Amino acid sequence: MKAYQITAPTGLDALQQVELPQPEPGPREMLVRIHACSINYRDLSMPRGGYQRNNKTPLIPFSDGAGEVVELGDGVSEFAVGDKVAGCFFQDWETGTPTEAQFRTALGGGLDGVLAEYVVFRERGAVKIPAGYSYEEAACLPCAAVTAWHALTRANTQPGQTVLTLGTGGVSIFAVQLAKAFGARVISTSSSDAKLARVRELGADETINYVDTPDWDEAVRELTGGMGVDNVIEVGGSGTLAKSFKSAKIGGTISLIGVLTGRAENPAPSALMRNLQTMNGIYVGNRTMFQALIQAIELHGIKPLIDKVLPFDDARGAYEYIVQGQHMGKIVVRVLAPVG
Amino acid sequence: MKAYQITAPTGLDALQQVELPQPEPGPREMLVRIHACSINYRDLSMPRGGYQRNNKTPLIPFSDGAGEVVELGDGVSEFAVGDKVAGCFFQDWETGTPTEAQFRTALGGGLDGVLAEYVVFRERGAVKIPAGYSYEEAACLPCAAVTAWHALTRANTQPGQTVLTLGTGGVSIFAVQLAKAFGARVISTSSSDAKLARVRELGADETINYVDTPDWDEAVRELTGGMGVDNVIEVGGSGTLAKSFKSAKIGGTISLIGVLTGRAENPAPSALMRNLQTMNGIYVGNRTMFQALIQAIELHGIKPLIDKVLPFDDARGAYEYIVQGQHMGKIVVRVLAPVG
């Protein structure tokens, strides 16, 4: 089968399309014909050898893929041949809190990923895709949507609360859509008015251009009657965290998801202390969250915002595009062209 | 001032319109000119002397009222003269779990209620009414809407979950509307197809006529793929509880709110045990819940369903109407006619 491999931690040139033997499903596993994948920021780290936890080398990259079950290993009861499925980011984190060993079962990290024609998923490392979803759409969910869901549920989001999202990457866009499904009010930031207009269409109640309004935390407080928001979907890290503390209300939550702003000075956490805030470390999520997310997606008719779909032979383009940071929502790689 | 009093636990004839001195606000209290009240099932018990906890005699009945602040006692800082407010069901239950003494501060129960031209509320026993609400609408909230909110929040309702409501009384109708604001799917029962049509308009996704379908628990399971619902808004008590157990999923919640079906045989609780279910005893709620509810109401534009508005001189008619059980939503008494 065709697949991509990162053969060494030497940069993007180490990404090679290769021919590999088709994997075989063991007990309680199944073989899946991948139709579509999507890239996430974390995938940028693998070619650089920069990510945490025991990454394989060589490594088939990408955690997020969807396809069709073509063969069942022994003892599989939840799925049948022909089922449309997506893989779970962690192959072995069904529910609750994971162990270190379970953390090492991340696709495209501790385990080979999904940028390949065929992949083996564990039975409890996959879910049926939402009704009415294409494979491209389903391929957007495993990392970014589950992450947003995890952040919103762990903070006990309720109707009438306010959620702040930063930027327009995959997690942030899902957070806007899902926060509306929770009945929350959404304030979104971006550097682009055009993107903010699009975010409003997706449900954001209020938007702030952080270039025009560098003190966006003050704008957030004004929009909340001086109170601050209930939950910040924090994808920026050290460069935005100080303002996120100030944007959150007394007793509010910072859902710490990403560190996209890189190596800025880290803020003192004393603001968190004085305001009884909670910072939740969010690292994707488990299968139970994925299943609950799909129930919400189906009820609310939520569809991913897909920025671009690239062909399998141009998978490298997905890396080059996401690194620019100009996208909105998700970047998909088509592995198998749809028929007809 | 004019007011109603229940002078003895001898039935509805003990309800008398009387002339009483206007009350005076003490420290951290305020005098409110009542414009509208609403009745709840619990108010039926007072004339019969049948309710729990140390009811006053004579008693001004009704817990739910809204009006205008006309005078402030010493030390009030949250409100100003002219503010439109509604009283909290419990005058002294601000947040957390109440004490027995705090439970005895129920309006129209341990304390005099609001079926009067003027009432004194404690500063932390009142809230500002939702933006855009009339006094009639605001008078619908303190008992029924707070109860529904309490049930939905305590069960950690999430988008994609399913909530089952029984009948079309005040709590059940609010539960339908609020469960939709939580992003949940709603299944509602009633004995009337006409009412079920109305409940669908208010947001219910599925409806069951329990006269046509006496095994409505089986219908609920069918509508949930055999799984059962996440949360039952249980207002029936012994007559419906056995079927509510069967309607709820493994790990699901029964929000026990009312016992309207009266003296049927009580079911064994073993079903709850075997299915890891939780039964939450819900008894209205506190001021913090009321404030959070109002945030949700304002964001979602929820308005109460008012079945009928009666004039002050016909307050007895509210008792006679609610006891028939044919209403949908709330029954209001107008204390002060709107100007113009």
Added chain:
Amino acid sequence: MKAYQITAPTGLDALQQVELPQPEPGPREMLVRIHACSINYRDLSMPRGGYQRNNKTPLIPFSDGAGEVVELGDGVSEFAVGDKVAGCFFQDWETGTPTEAQFRTALGGGLDGVLAEYVVFRERGAVKIPAGYSYEEAACLPCAAVTAWHALTRANTQPGQTVLTLGTGGVSIFAVQLAKAFGARVISTSSSDAKLARVRELGADETINYVDTPDWDEAVRELTGGMGVDNVIEVGGSGTLAKSFKSAKIGGTISLIGVLTGRAENPAPSALMRNLQTMNGIYVGNRTMFQALIQAIELHGIKPLIDKVLPFDDARGAYEYIVQGQHMGKIVVRVLAPVG
């Protein structure tokens, strides 16, 4: 190998010692040489065909067993040959909330149990026994101790709270010992002063003889300054539940575990409602709970109270003894005699 089987739902005479082929471990399973088992009340139902969920026929009974790993199936990484292990009550309920299918993996219920010389456990259906534990002691934990742990953790038991235990069966005795490890105060009931003296030795702070004090709920309230307890470990069901409601405080918890008192009239749940209480349906628990329990057991040096140890050939005696209800703590069956 030797084993017991219940061959038909015709009563205790259907319990037969038989010779069966030794089972073989599949992938992620392991073969365990059982040394000791223990009986629970639920085991009384199997010979009568009376229990819930798809019991096997014929059925090897008993859920609780401990022994030594003698052979590993493919892919087992958590255990090695020679490890001392106990099986989890549910072979497939690792954490979180189970599905109906997972509920059907109860040992000695939906699956064959442990009253046999050899048993196959799933890798994630077993735990290492506590340090310093004999096999007899370890065989006491899977059902009764996990149940007590589940009840105490789900109710968020804290130091200074009060826990009420009813009677001196296996769950109640573990609840006494574990509630002390949570830092709680314990009030225990029994019909026997001798047993109450023993329960005090195990940690109970206060005891009530419910024969001498039939209104034991009033005694409980006196012992708690009129407030009631935080958590009732309710093993009696319909015959004790009304008094349990009265024994619990406002906002308190009833942990519903058993229905030992049989077919008394069921109480109305309205007390639960009026006092904002929570009733938690407890049905043993999952592997994560078992592992946390073992951490607590090891830190606190808790040992099970074993009433009697019977030889394998007299397993029937365990049924006959538990049904009398005169025991204190656990009744064990020795499958393999200790060496030396």
Added chain:
Amino acid sequence: MKAYQITAPTGLDALQQVELPQPEPGPREMLVRIHACSINYRDLSMPRGGYQRNNKTPLIPFSDGAGEVVELGDGVSEFAVGDKVAGCFFQDWETGTPTEAQFRTALGGGLDGVLAEYVVFRERGAVKIPAGYSYEEAACLPCAAVTAWHALTRANTQPGQTVLTLGTGGVSIFAVQLAKAFGARVISTSSSDAKLARVRELGADETINYVDTPDWDEAVRELTGGMGVDNVIEVGGSGTLAKSFKSAKIGGTISLIGVLTGRAENPAPSALMRNLQTMNGIYVGNRTMFQALIQAIELHGIKPLIDKVLPFDDARGAYEYIVQGQHMGKIVVRVLAPVG
């Protein structure tokens, strides 16, 4: 009456003993004859004008005091003249989450404190002191013990879990004692072997001298089988936080309480993210926590560790002593000498 005042934010010389009129209790307030006070690190900030939230000037310092009720204002029902009471750190934070306005009711901060012969407490801003406590002992509780209790309860501490405490200040010593009451295992650090020996006597299971073992986070991981602890009582802030992240397990909690290490470089929060950890901002706590704490203190017979008791005329000595950081536990100021 005699009292101390900080008359300007100009340093410790601005602390003056003065003669002030005795305050008078308003409605729902009471006058208390203070017998003893205690100092906390936060009190060091007031003379420097360095603390958050609207501090008064001039200000009577100290939040923690205990004494005897000598006069009741109107409407007080929970207390009687002669009751022994301690004030709550926040006079108006009864339970739940506070508002900004409630946060400004800190004694010795937004409101005058307790370093005076007479103080007025609000009825719901005081608690009865634990049975068997002296006034000196009770004066140790309002800030440090409530803080430790808040940290342990918010992290859902359970028996068998491991809690890490840093240093031997007031909060850390209470955390050791209380964590044992929760049934947890305790690991404590200090720079002094003598202090570590004392901490062991108070209940710590393991100790680490962080001077001898600068990589104390590695020592913590070794002591927990490589897993890390469940909860870090983090009083150091930027200087210890990076190691605290590493000391906590996957899914563990950092209870952020203090920033005693001052202006070290702040660590990146990405460790928190990758390990699904939670950081809880802890800022003392509310009256409900204080009351629950007292229940635990009484049941477990916990007494504060008092390092030194100073006479009222030497209150300045308390500042000078705490700033050295050589104490263990609490530093008390005797306002009224005990009789006899």
